[in-house]
Amino acid sequence: MVNVIKQYDLGYPSMKVTLLGTGTSQGVPVIGCKCDVCVSDNPKDSRLRTSIFIEVNGVNVAVDSGPDFRRQMLNAGVNKLDAIVYTHEHKDHVAGMDDVRAFNQMEGKVMEVWANKGVEIALRRDFHYAFGESVNGGLPKVKINKLGKYEEENGFVVEGVDWTLLPVMHQNMEVCGFRVGDFAYITDVNFIPNDTFKKLIGVKVLVISALKKDKHPSHFTLNEVLQVVEMIKPEATFLTHLSHYIGKHDDLGSELPDGVFVGFDGLIIENV
Numbered sequence: 431m432v433n434v435i436k437q438y439d440l441g442y443p444s445m446k447v448t449l450l451g452t453g454t455s456q457g458v459p460v461i462g463c464k465c466d467v468c469v470s471d472n473p474k475d476s477r478l479r480t481s482i483f484i485e486v487n488g489v490n491v492a493v494d495s496g497p498d499f500r501r502q503m504l505n506a507g508v509n510k511l512d513a514i515v516y517t518h519e520h521k522d523h524v525a526g527m528d529d530v531r532a533f534n535q536m537e538g539k540v541m542e543v544w545a546n547k548g549v550e551i552a553l554r555r556d557f558h559y560a561f562g563e564s565v566n567g568g569l570p571k572v573k574i575n576k577l578g579k580y581e582e583e584n585g586f587v588v589e590g591v592d593w594t595l596l597p598v599m600h601q602n603m604e605v606c607g608f609r610v611g612d613f614a615y616i617t618d619v620n621f622i623p624n625d626t627f628k629k630l631i632g633v634k635v636l637v638i639s640a641l642k643k644d645k646h647p648s649h650f651t652l653n654e655v656l657q658v659v660e661m662i663k664p665e666a667t668f669l670t671h672l673s674h675y676i677g678k679h680d681d682l683g684s685e686l687p688d689g690v691f692v693g694f695d696g697l698i699i700e701n702v
């Protein structure tokens with residue numbers, strides 16, 4: 431199984447992106463499901479909830495901390511995490527935040543998180559105990575850095591690394607996509623505004639969500655994603671946030687145009 435791709439210039443001499451999870455909100459296999467995809471014995475058909483890990487010049491950032499965050503940190507062997515940057519507040523992207531405790535304890539510091547208004551409200555509600563008066567040592571410790579209009583216009587800096595904010599829509603919800611160097615990540619999207627398309631010019635590697643082939647109220651269909659790829663024209667695109675309805679990894683891969691690939695858990699895209 432080829433897990434490391436070293437074909438693209440991601441824009442930084444030392445840069446590596448790991449797909450920690452490539453499954454939709456329920457993951458694949460779905461509990462109790464006996465469809466072809468869910469019973470497949472190909473490890474690439476087994477998908478944790480969608481998240482990526484970006485390493486640039488020694489700065490390690492997870493995008494989202496879904497329900498599989500702990501498993502994903504263990505699978506990728508992450509022993510230093512500098513920040514978590516959030517896309518949006520749906521549970522499949524935030525539910526595992528409590529597990530930052532391991533990093534708090536190991537590194538003896540508060541976890542820096544980056545969140546738009548919707549994510550901040552959700553984190554303060556769902557993990558209220560982490561934001562109270564108590565200084566109990568067992569609680570997760572996070573510091574919220576805001577992603578708002580200023581960051582939309584000027585970008586933001588995580589431990590010296592420049593990040594570009596790529597606002598997109600997920601039905602009525604604002605979702606943050608991100609560009610680092612010539613790599614871009616957009617998940618949970620059914621509309622990309624023009625200003626965001628402009629920020630995607632020159633992107634060489636794109637990871638984007640493609641839930642299934644049929645219409646969905648808050649996600650692009652596979653065909654709509656392929657149209658977006660046509661506009662952005664990256665050298666390579668990897669699909670993520672896949673549901674069991676989209677078919678098996680190998681079948682889907684054989685249907686895709688040149689330069690578009692099916693993502694899978696554990697795939698590493700490293701700078702040339």
Ligand SMILES: [Zn+2]
Pocket residue numbers: 454455480520522523618671
């Ligand atoms: Zn999602």
Ligand SMILES: [Zn+2]
Pocket residue numbers: 518520600618
């Ligand atoms: Zn979502």
